[in-house]
Amino acid sequence: MAQVETPRYHAVMRAFKHPLPSDFALERVLHALSDPVRLEIVRCLAGVTEASCGELDGGRPKSSMSHHFRVLRDAGLVQTRNVGTTHMNSLRGVELNLRFPGLLQSILAQA
Incomplete structure (x- = not known):
């Protein structure tokens, strides 16, 4: 029987x-910074x-941190890039x- 190779995604x-x-x-900038x-x-x-999202999460849930990073990105405060499975963030x-x-x-x- 011929072996069928399954595609890898x-x-x-x-x-x-x-x-x-x-x-x-x-x-938007002021709203983002109000939190x-x-x-x-x-x-x-x-x-x-x-810094990675993990370095900045302060032990908070990933779902709430995703929201915070989205608000910061949408306001233009943060640039996020993918490095493998890690999201690296920098200030704009x-x-x-x-x-x-x-x-x-x-x-x-x-202060």
Whole structure:
């Protein structure tokens, strides 16, 4: 009997959508930063080049962290890229500063 090889499917993670800096809206940025969890994520990312979601979750459930990262991405605060099965996040500080000069620095300066 001939052996039938079953096809192997490799899961490909979809790329995340990020707004262009010209599409950043101040209301969305301020809304994203109004949540203490998201503000803490931004503060952590301000001190590193990039970090995985796991490094930034603070022991919180994956489902709630997915929501927080989506809000941050949609506002233009965070860039997320896939590295294998890991999501690496970085702060879009340069782009934010070009769109809203001094805003991010002022927020991060508050203790």
